[in-house]
Amino acid sequence: WFGKQGKCIQQRLDTSDKRKRKVDIDHTLVYTKMNSDDNATRMIKIIRDAAQIHIVVATLLVTVTFAAGFTLPGGFESDKDSLDKGMAILSKKSAFCAFVVTDAIAFACSAGAVFSYFVMAMTYTPKIGGELEITLTKKEQRMLLKTFKLATSLLFLSMSAVVIAFVTGLYATLENSVGLAATVCVIGCLALLIYVLVFYVLYTEATK
Numbered sequence: 001w002f003g004k005q006g007k008c009i010q011q012r013l014d015t016s017d018k019r020k021r022k023v024d025i026d027h028t029l030v031y032t033k034m035n036s037d038d039n040a041t042r043m044i045k046i047i048r049d050a051a052q053i054h055i056v057v058a059t060l061l062v063t064v065t066f067a068a069g070f071t072l073p074g075g076f077e078s079d080k081d082s083l084d085k086g087m088a089i090l091s092k093k094s095a096f097c098a099f100v101v102t103d104a105i106a107f108a109c110s111a112g113a114v115f116s117y118f119v120m121a122m123t124y125t126p127k128i129g130g131e132l133e134i135t136l137t138k139k140e141q142r143m144l145l146k147t148f149k150l151a152t153s154l155l156f157l158s159m160s161a162v163v164i165a166f167v168t169g170l171y172a173t174l175e176n177s178v179g180l181a182a183t184v185c186v187i188g189c190l191a192l193l194i195y196v197l198v199f200y201v202l203y204t205e206a207t208k
Contacts, residue, residue, distance in 0.1 A: 043141070047120075047148050054155055055117040061110035061158050065165075068103050072096075073169045095172035099165050106161035109154045116151035120144060156195070163191045 074090035090096040167188035174181040 044144070047144060051117050051120055051148065051151070054152065055114060058110045058113040058117065058151075058155050058158070061106060061155075061162060062114060065103050065107035065110060065158075065162065068165065068169075069100075069107065073099065073173045090172050093172050093175065095168045095175065098168040099172055102161045102165040102168060106158045106165060109158035109161065113151045113154040113158065116147055116154065120147050120151070160192060160195065163188060 072088045072090070073096065074088065077085050077087050077089055088096065167185050170184045170188070171181045174184060
């Protein structure tokens, strides 16, 4: 009798331990899921906050590069008797051609960045219900991150092209003054050096 009672008690204890372990596992899964949701919410908020700043910069670049395309350095030919009336005066200079090309690249990249941020706002907007609720699937979150990276890359290319356009535009108008033109080019290229330095610092910190 004592042996049977001992087996029954042992079985009940084993069952209780299994239930306790199952509850602990369930609690762990719930805690992990909550942390995952919190991280996803934080990621979406960071991306959306950054995109709001980036789209302002991209819009300014679109405006500036668009205006620069119609206010070319050196001006236009205004002689009524000239066959080149209305054409750019410096169109035959290499520096001017470089200015036009880089300005067009900057405009295209900044416009592409604006469109990418617009797509992000239209497609990957989580619903608001008191607090930010995660309504994006894992695939949508990956697409959101890829779109943000693409838009940021386009914005960086546009900023780099604007610097080159600035340098080449000034060089085209100051070509007769070699010393001043070279000084302007060196100072303007410092912006590109700063870009590289910032990315190098970020890369080295991320790989530590």
